[in-house]
Amino acid sequence: xxxxxxDTRRRNKAERMRRVGKLASGKFVSAKSVPEVLxxxxxxxDILCLEGDNQKQADFLANQLATLTKKDLRDIHLVMSCLxxxxxxxxxxxxxxxxxxxxxxxxxxxxxxxxLADGKFPLGAIHTYNEIYARYYVDxxxxxxxxxxxQADRQGNLYLAANTEDTPAIVEPTAFSDGIVFAQVNEIVxxxxxxxxxxxxxxxIVEAPYPMHLTALFTRDPAAITDVQIxxxxxxxxxxxxxxxxxxxxxxxxxxxxxxxxxxxxxxxxLGLKGKICKYWMVNPLPTMIxxxxxxxxxxxxxxxxxxxxxxxxxxxSDIFYTGRDxxxxxxxxxxxxxxxxxxDMFIGATLQIDVNGNSSTVSKKxxxxxxxxxxMGCQPMGRRHPTKAWLQAGAESNPGPGSIPGRKLVVQLAxxxxxxxxxxxxxxxxxxxxxxxxxxxxxxxxxxxxxxxTHVVTExxxxxxxxxxxxxxxxxxxxxVAGYTPVGLKRKRSETRELRSRGIIxxxxxxxxxxSDVSRSLLAAQDIKGLVRWSGGLYDPPAxxxxx
Amino acid sequence: xxxxxxxxxxxxxxxxxxxxxxxxFTEFLPPPARVMSPYLPQLDIPxxxxxxxxxxxxxxxxxxxxxxxxVGQFVGGAVGEVHGAKLTGIIKASARDSIPCVFIAESxxxxxxxxxxxxxxxxEAMRAVFECRxxxxxxxxxxxxxxxxxxxxxxxxxxxxxxxxxxHGRLGxxxxxxxxxxxxxxxxxxxxxxxxxxxSGGKTKFLLGDADLLADDDAASVGAAIKKLLSKSxxxxxxxxxxRQQELEKRLKTFGKTTDPDAIWKVLGIKNxxxxxxxxxxxxxxxxxxx
Numbered sequence: 001x002x003x004x005x006x007d008t009r010r011r012n013k014a015e016r017m018r019r020v021g022k023l024a025s026g027k028f029v030s031a032k033s034v035p036e037v038l039x040x041x042x043x044x045x046d047i048l049c050l051e052g053d054n055q056k057q058a059d060f061l062a063n064q065l066a067t068l069t070k071k072d073l074r075d076i077h078l079v080m081s082c083l084x085x086x087x088x089x090x091x092x093x094x095x096x097x098x099x100x101x102x103x104x105x106x107x108x109x110x111x112x113x114x115x116l117a118d119g120k121f122p123l124g125a126i127h128t129y130n131e132i133y134a135r136y137y138v139d140x141x142x143x144x145x146x147x148x149x150x151q152a153d154r155q156g157n158l159y160l161a162a163n164t165e166d167t168p169a170i171v172e173p174t175a176f177s178d179g180i181v182f183a184q185v186n187e188i189v190x191x192x193x194x195x196x197x198x199x200x201x202x203x204x205i206v207e208a209p210y211p212m213h214l215t216a217l218f219t220r221d222p223a224a225i226t227d228v229q230i231x232x233x234x235x236x237x238x239x240x241x242x243x244x245x246x247x248x249x250x251x252x253x254x255x256x257x258x259x260x261x262x263x264x265x266x267x268x269x270x271l272g273l274k275g276k277i278c279k280y281w282m283v284n285p286l287p288t289m290i291x292x293x294x295x296x297x298x299x300x301x302x303x304x305x306x307x308x309x310x311x312x313x314x315x316x317x318s319d320i321f322y323t324g325r326d327x328x329x330x331x332x333x334x335x336x337x338x339x340x341x342x343x344x345d346m347f348i349g350a351t352l353q354i355d356v357n358g359n360s361s362t363v364s365k366k367x368x369x370x371x372x373x374x375x376x377m378g379c380q381p382m383g384r385r386h387p388t389k390a391w392l393q394a395g396a397e398s399n400p401g402p403g404s405i406p407g408r409k410l411v412v413q414l415a416x417x418x419x420x421x422x423x424x425x426x427x428x429x430x431x432x433x434x435x436x437x438x439x440x441x442x443x444x445x446x447x448x449x450x451x452x453x454x455t456h457v458v459t460e461x462x463x464x465x466x467x468x469x470x471x472x473x474x475x476x477x478x479x480x481x482v483a484g485y486t487p488v489g490l491k492r493k494r495s496e497t498r499e500l501r502s503r504g505i506i507x508x509x510x511x512x513x514x515x516x517s518d519v520s521r522s523l524l525a526a527q528d529i530k531g532l533v534r535w536s537g538g539l540y541d542p543p544a545x546x547x548x549x
Numbered sequence: 550x551x552x553x554x555x556x557x558x559x560x561x562x563x564x565x566x567x568x569x570x571x572x573x574f575t576e577f578l579p580p581p582a583r584v585m586s587p588y589l590p591q592l593d594i595p596x597x598x599x600x601x602x603x604x605x606x607x608x609x610x611x612x613x614x615x616x617x618x619x620v621g622q623f624v625g626g627a628v629g630e631v632h633g634a635k636l637t638g639i640i641k642a643s644a645r646d647s648i649p650c651v652f653i654a655e656s657x658x659x660x661x662x663x664x665x666x667x668x669x670x671x672x673e674a675m676r677a678v679f680e681c682r683x684x685x686x687x688x689x690x691x692x693x694x695x696x697x698x699x700x701x702x703x704x705x706x707x708x709x710x711x712x713x714x715x716x717h718g719r720l721g722x723x724x725x726x727x728x729x730x731x732x733x734x735x736x737x738x739x740x741x742x743x744x745x746x747x748x749s750g751g752k753t754k755f756l757l758g759d760a761d762l763l764a765d766d767d768a769a770s771v772g773a774a775i776k777k778l779l780s781k782s783x784x785x786x787x788x789x790x791x792x793r794q795q796e797l798e799k800r801l802k803t804f805g806k807t808t809d810p811d812a813i814w815k816v817l818g819i820k821n822x823x824x825x826x827x828x829x830x831x832x833x834x835x836x837x838x839x840x
Contacts, residue, residue, distance in 0.1 A: 223558075507653060520554075521554075521555070521558060522554040522555075527555055527558070528555075530827065533827060534827055538823070538824070538827060540754070544741070544742075544743060545740075546742075547742060547743045547744070548742035548746045548750075548829070549716065549743060549746055549747070549750070549752075549826040
């Protein structure tokens with residue numbers, strides 16, 4: 001029997017840092033020496049955390065790590081938010097990884113599916129964001145964390161700028177458990193605009209030869225918003241936002257919700273909803289929010305990350321956005337997810353597939369994407385106790401029993417009945433239920449939002465109020481009723497749909513006072529990116545791929 | 550089903566309807582007439598009942614005019630034999646009746662599937678434009694749609710008395726992708742939208758003098774610009790052609806080696822390029838006059 005642990009980790013860390021020795025000058029190492037430093041600080045069997053989410057990447061460190069071979073690095077337990085870079089995939093191809101626990105694999109979804117099929121993806125589990133951050137404090141505490149910051153000062157303090165994102169959630173559990181925090185920075189300066197991570201929690205720093213990768217993930221060009229999306233936005237605004245007077249909310253990042261944001265100053269204003277709905281937001285600084293903010297709809301926005309080009313605008317609107325002492329934007333993914341879980345009355349977002357029971361998923365047989373943060377917000381927070389009008393009204397409609405929570409969070413799925421290429425959104429069974437996928441995920445089908453959590457499904461056909469359904473059969477009939485001409489929709493029975501409509505469980509556009517002939521792109525407060533720039537008074541700097549002037 | 554208020558997002562028929570006096574438009578060879586391309590079915594390509602162009606007669610502010618509007622959604626507004634014949638016919642009618650001719654361009658040029666019949670159609674349309682100009686009947690090209698006016702339609706547009714552009718419109722001979730293909734991505738990156746619009750977009754063309762008026766991206770503004778020009782014509786004489794030639798030689802000398810389009814704007818009197826990029830047509834016109 002091994003002796004009870006005392007301070008082995010602390011002594012082991014000291015040993016690793018001693019090995020780095022002269023390769024570091026204080027905390028600073030040269031870009032050239034990074035592969036060697038990585039070999040010296042990472043040991044066989046380590047839990048290694050690589051910072052990277054769907055926007056920000058410690059890409060230089062990841063690329064250097066991927067140059068190592070099995071001789072240098074073995075049996076690594078990789079923990080991370082997002083498998084996004086080709087370098088991440090390379091680690092698996094080289095067989096360096098003995099287990100991986102992660103959340104999301106957006107652009108590498110196909111590669112992950114292929115690795116799984118080839119037996120080269122030793123999966124622990126796929127998590128949601130806050131779930132994996134929680135495990136960093138429990139049983140997945142990193143021994144070494146490779147992170148990304150914008151600037152470091154000579155003492156080793158870090159500045160994260162707009163994209164704080166996961167960094168604090170990775171650094172804290174690592175730094176306070178004698179792990180090694182190794183940061184790549186875009187530049188080393190004498191004085192930081194503000195300190196986001198204190199030097200005390202950072203062990204090694206390298207000035208990367210190229211700035212860290214940042215994706216403008218949440219920029220939606222209003223020019224690409226379609227008539228159908230506008231119709232759905234009008235249906236949602238009347239049937240949900242207005243009905244429940246939703247004051248605090250989280251929006252997804254698709255065109256469906258962008259349409260809603262752009263209708264607030266026009267259609268929302270006509271409906272007299274200003275000041276009554278959409279005051280508090282947990283959402284990234286979406287450019288399509290600019291017209292609503294400039295029209296005085298919005299009281300506050302807290303974000304999990306930044307958005308490229310929104311730096312000057314957010315700094316100039318510090319009443320709305322969280323900003324540091326230096327005046328610039330601040331985000332925090334873990335806290336944002338927490339705010340989205342407990343603090344808001346509604347989650348509304350799009351999805352790729354919804355089954356007849358209301359379960360949804362973005363996984364297909366060829367693409368394993370995972371979860372990210374949507375399930376942290378698209379779920380019922382059972383620990384919530386504070387009442388709001390929307391929460392109580394939704395609770396009353398769900399008819400709680402004597403042993404259940406009185407309120408209910410609105411969890412809304414907003415989806416066209418068909419995806420592009422005439423692929424039906426509504427299916428009898430999710431691709432995620434495929435036995436092979438389920439087996440690879442140790443028995444857990446990768447469902448993004450569970451049907452039990454969903455309160456409403458909104459399509460161009462109308463709204464299905466799932467929480468008002470009393471049986472699973474009713475729920476299925478309600479979903480079929482708004483599933484249009486998909487195979488799921490075509491199985492609806494006229495008598496059932498009529499009955500559910502008479503009870504208000506299914507609401508068609510005409511029941512809500514929405515006429516498809518009123519749909520017009522001219523209802524969008526801004527119809528293109530230039531329109532957003534004009535609304536911002538020239539403060540929004542769209543990324544080059546969106547600029548045509 | 551829906552109607553946008555942005556000119557560049559409208560369909561050809563929406564553009565006409567929102568431009569002319571209500572109820573004044575009569576379409577010639579409308580879709581029910583089924584005058585279609587004889588070639589496309591042979592290539593298994595879908596046809597369109599109007600062959601991608603709407604022509605007819607209308608009034609604008611009470612003034613009669615002949616109108617053509619290309620349908621960019623159908624093979625990129627490309628000019629085939631029937632399409633070209635409709636366009637030529639409406640311009641010829643202008644010359645015959647001494648009624649101004651306005652065409653709203655949205656085309657990448659000749660329809661390659663129809664080979665030389667498209668090329669011939671363009672030259673016939675050019676000849677018709679010159680018939681109008683010889684008689685001092687105004688010919689006006691409106692360029693404000695997504696596809697712009699390229700290839701043969703770019704040439705035809707520059708044959709007219711006047712060109713009205715919006716900042717969304719683009720005017721050129723070879724399109725961006727073609728230029729990139731022949732000159733290389735380093736010389737011209739067609740995915741760099743800012744570069745594409747700064748070299749061929751409405752504001753740049755207005756600064757250079759290739760567009761006579763700049764309108765905002767809505768039918769009211771475009772209509773007001775057309776009204777300003779309906780009673781005017783630009784003389785086409787040996788003297789005017791020589792003057793134009795000199796102008797172009799001077800342009801080549803001044804800007805031939807410039808690689809940054811912003812530098813061209815600055816030489817042409819735009820001090821604050823970022824601000825001017827966001828300016829409305831009226832504001833931009835005022836800025837451009839300050840040079």
